[in-house]
Amino acid sequence: MTALEAVAVHLPPVAEPIELVGERLGLTARQIGLFRRFHGLDQVRVDRDGDLTDLLTAAAKALAQLSGNEHRVKYVLHARSLPIAAPYPHNPLHDALGRLGLTHARAFTITHHACAGSLLALDVAGRLLAADPDPEALALILAGEKTFTRDARIVPDTALFGEGAAAALVRAEGEHDRVLSYAVDQRGEFDGRLADDPELMARYQRSYPDLMIAVMEAALNEAGESWESIRLLLPHNVNRISWQRICRRIGYPPDRVVLDNVPAAGHSFAADILLNHHTATGRGLLRRGDRYLVAASGLGATFAAMVLQH
Amino acid sequence: MRVRGPLPATTLPRTASPLRLTAARAFDLTGDSPLAADPDLRTFTADLARPYGMALDEDALAGARGQSYAALAELAVRQLVDPARPVDLLALVYATPDVRPGQSVAIQLAGVCPGEPLSFAICDEGVGGTFSALGIADAYARTGGARRALLIAVEQADLHHRPHRPARLPDRHSASALLWESGGGGRALQLLDSRVDVTAGQIGEVVAEFTAWLPARALLVLGPGLVDVPAPGGAETRRARPGNPYTGGWAALADALADPRLAGRPLALADREPETGRLDLACWAPEEPAG
Numbered sequence: 331m332t333a334l335e336a337v338a339v340h341l342p343p344v345a346e347p348i349e350l351v352g353e354r355l356g357l358t359a360r361q362i363g364l365f366r367r368f369h370g371l372d373q374v375r376v377d378r379d380g381d382l383t384d385l386l387t388a389a390a391k392a393l394a395q396l397s398g399n400e401h402r403v404k405y406v407l408h409a410r411s412l413p414i415a416a417p418y419p420h421n422p423l424h425d426a427l428g429r430l431g432l433t434h435a436r437a438f439t440i441t442h443h444a445c446a447g448s449l450l451a452l453d454v455a456g457r458l459l460a461a462d463p464d465p466e467a468l469a470l471i472l473a474g475e476k477t478f479t480r481d482a483r484i485v486p487d488t489a490l491f492g493e494g495a496a497a498a499l500v501r502a503e504g505e506h507d508r509v510l511s512y513a514v515d516q517r518g519e520f521d522g523r524l525a526d527d528p529e530l531m532a533r534y535q536r537s538y539p540d541l542m543i544a545v546m547e548a549a550l551n552e553a554g555e556s557w558e559s560i561r562l563l564l565p566h567n568v569n570r571i572s573w574q575r576i577c578r579r580i581g582y583p584p585d586r587v588v589l590d591n592v593p594a595a596g597h598s599f600a601a602d603i604l605l606n607h608h609t610a611t612g613r614g615l616l617r618r619g620d621r622y623l624v625a626a627s628g629l630g631a632t633f634a635a636m637v638l639q640h
Numbered sequence: 641m642r643v644r645g646p647l648p649a650t651t652l653p654r655t656a657s658p659l660r661l662t663a664a665r666a667f668d669l670t671g672d673s674p675l676a677a678d679p680d681l682r683t684f685t686a687d688l689a690r691p692y693g694m695a696l697d698e699d700a701l702a703g704a705r706g707q708s709y710a711a712l713a714e715l716a717v718r719q720l721v722d723p724a725r726p727v728d729l730l731a732l733v734y735a736t737p738d739v740r741p742g743q744s745v746a747i748q749l750a751g752v753c754p755g756e757p758l759s760f761a762i763c764d765e766g767v768g769g770t771f772s773a774l775g776i777a778d779a780y781a782r783t784g785g786a787r788r789a790l791l792i793a794v795e796q797a798d799l800h801h802r803p804h805r806p807a808r809l810p811d812r813h814s815a816s817a818l819l820w821e822s823g824g825g826g827r828a829l830q831l832l833d834s835r836v837d838v839t840a841g842q843i844g845e846v847v848a849e850f851t852a853w854l855p856a857r858a859l860l861v862l863g864p865g866l867v868d869v870p871a872p873g874g875a876e877t878r879r880a881r882p883g884n885p886y887t888g889g890w891a892a893l894a895d896a897l898a899d900p901r902l903a904g905r906p907l908a909l910a911d912r913e914p915e916t917g918r919l920d921l922a923c924w925a926p927e928e929p930a931g
Contacts, residue, residue: 331646381691413761414741417689418799419807423764424916433917434836438772439764442732442746450760453644454776460647461779479687481742503649515641516759518751521743523680545641552643630744 332456333504334638335468338392339608340385340495341595342377348490355484365490370570370589374492374596376477382415382422385474387429389495389601396470396499400430403499405458405469406437409451411444411599411628412475412482423472432470444628445566446514447600448473449636452500453512459502469500473601485597485629486525488535489568492596496604506618507607510637511552513545520631534631539576545633546580546625553637555621560637562615563587564606566626567597588615602626616640642758644785651782659781659789660826661924664898665719666816666891672798673708676739681706681800684741689801697800706739706798707813710748716792716817717753725821726755729786731773733762733793735886736809737800753790766808766913767865767886768834769793770816771920775832777820789820795886808864808914811883816890825930827897830855830906831923838912838919847910848872850921855906858923859896863889863911865919875908903927 348371352362365371377385386408390396396403408423416422427433443450448471455469474495477483483491517537524531550556557580565573570592577584588606590613591598598605603624610616618640625635675681682701689696700706713732721727730753732746750759762769762776770793780786795810820826831853835846843866851860851872860875864882871877878896880888889911896907908923 331649408764412742413744413763414684414688414737417685417692417694417801417803418736419803419805419915420692421764421915436768436772436775436834437765438762438769440760440762442744442759442761444744454760454779456647457779457783457785458776460649461651461775461782465650476691478691479684481684502647508646510646511644513641513643514758516747516750516756518748521748523742548641548643552645628744630747632744632747 331503332452332509333501334507335499335501335504336393336395337496337498337604337607338389339605340388340392342375342493344376344378345373346376347373351490368571370592371490371596372593374490376493382476383425385476385493385495386422386426386472389472389474389497390426390430390470393497393499399468400432402466402468403432403435403470404462404467405455406432406435407451407455407469407471408439409447409471409473409600410439410441410475411447413441415475443632443634444630445600445602446626446628446632446634448603449512449624449626449634450514452509455500456502456509459500465502471498471500473599473604475599485568486531489597492598494595494598494601494605496601496608498604506640508639510639511549512636513548513552514632514634515541515545517541517631524629539579541633542576542625542627543580546623546635549623549635549637555637557582559621560623561620562610562622564603564610564622564624566602567592567595647783657778657781657829658822659777659820660822660828660928661818662821662826663720663819664817664894665716666814666887666894667715669707669712669715669813672705673711673739675708676706677704681739685800692804694804695802697802700798700800707796708740709734709738709794709796710743710745712794712813712815713745713749713792714752716815717749720817720819721754721790723754725788727753727757727788727790728755729777729780729789730757730759731762731776731791733769733773733791734795735763735766735769736795739796766915767863767889767911768913768916768918768920770890771834771922774922778829787822790817792817793887793890795884808885810885814884814887816887816894818890825928827907827924827927829922830925831921834918834920837917839917843869843912843919846919850910851875854908854923858906858908859902861889861892861896861909863909865912865914866910
């Protein structure tokens with residue numbers, strides 16, 4: 331079954347305090363204070379001088395297991411939140427392939443699941459590899475984006491975006507981090523710009539916990555697991571408060587939700603769950619055989635969850 | 641909601657995909673979308689182009705020119721999908737930006753298309769994106785993830801920034817869509833292959849190599865990326881409209897698919913994306929009798 335072979339992270343060295351980010355966005359002191367005290371945000375990572383090609387290349391180069399295995403990489407998928415990320419015909423993904431020695435790989439961006447896109451990319455990569463005649467074939471998933479426009483900097487009253495990036499090597503069969511289930515719920519009724527539409531924003535915020543919980547429990551049921559058997563929850567990094575509320579609803583211990591990167595990096599688009607996987611394994615929070623749940627939602631809206639076995 | 645369990649490690653020995661190409665449509669959409677007049681388009685495009693030092697195309701912005709991928713794709717859904725035969729998988733493919741560049745159109749399509757399919761978009765691969773989508777649909781079918789799939793390629797003709805180098809742009813707003821179904825009739829995908837880093841000087845040689853692989857009596861459609869390539873010997877060829885770089889090949893394939901005189905012959909499409917140098921080939925078997 332589909333397995334994560336390795337995960338690596340690139341966090342740009344510049345950490346901007348949210349007060350500076352908020353000031354640039356024209357937020358009031360109260361709004362910034364709410365982000366810090368209520369949502370648990372502290373700083374966001376940005377790469378002031380680099381472009382998207384630099385970001386993706388750095389994430390892939392952080393994958394030690396990629397070196398020497400470039401020839402095995404058949405597919406490269408950029409899991410991206412924004413449908414457009416560079417002015418046509420500029421193509422940062424293919425520019426990155428040139429720097430990485432991967433021009434032989436079939437490479438495309440997979441998008442329109444917003445920040446839940448890395449779960450979709452893992453499902454697509456797994457199916458391409460399962461159907462590939464070469465059992466040693468690998469897929470490389472890249473995630474990470476530039477905060478180049480207001481909609482890529484803030485979700486009003488909810489999150490501030492950062493430029494953390496991640497890369498993952500995927501195999502059709504592996505010994506660890508195997509995908510046991512995937513659930514995805516696409517809800518077009520939440521299409522629109524939340525910043526301009528308070529009614530839409532209120533409707534989305536009201537519905538969010540129920541929809542998030544429903545997709546997570548669907549993934550648990552499909553995998554034959556329960557909240558009791560799940561060692562860790564690796565969430566998207568929108569903020570702390572929304573996950574604390576969900577934990578109260580489902581009776582799951584908040585200290586088993588990996589939220590370290592919320593204050594440290596900001597919401598890094600579709601890279602969040604890979605960033606949190608890297609943090610969880612780096613901190614020794616997962617033991618071999620542990621089941622864990624990854625969950626994310628994307629504006630538009632998509633809700634997705636996956637159960638994996640470490 | 642779509643839910644699935646673990647995938648097999650491999651589908652080998654290679655099990656045949658149950659999907660058959662049963663229908664295809666191609667069409668143009670005239671006029672401009674009202675979304676092209678939305679001030680958000682200027683804001684987004686300015687923020688997108690600024691780091692790359694590109695200027696806005698003030699004529700395109702002031703003229704509110706451009707078409708919506710939601711409008712093009714929803715028309716494709718209405719033309720091809722019967723509510724009695726719901727779709728499991730929908731892939732939207734594009735290369736040039738939408739007039740509402742921040743919208744996740746595929747999510748909208750999941751709600752519009754019968755079957756509430758798993759819907760997503762593929763981009764940043766030029767004309768190769770639709771060949772990737774073919775491979776993805778085939779992989780989903782062979783791993784139990786789709787019994788019916790809809791692939792929609794869209795292109796709209798107006799950029800709202802001035803590109804830093806010559807770029808392929810369509811001369812109209814168009815869509816091409818392919819419907820794949822299991823359960824009788826249609827054409828099986830026989831061959832899906834590609835060559836990478838094909839330089840301009842090597843194109844003719846690779847097309848000739850591809851042609852040699854084709855089954856007897858195949859009709860080969862040469863996509864817009866092969867407009868300058870002489871027709872190879874050994875197969876009957878047709879050429880796609882060059883003014884539709886990203887949907888033209890599939891539109892020519894749709895024409896051939898609808899021609900009853902070609903029902904007993906294999907159909908193939910080859911195309912090259914000049915930005916990546918990848919040359920793709922797909923070939924479908926003769927039509928199987930329905931039922």
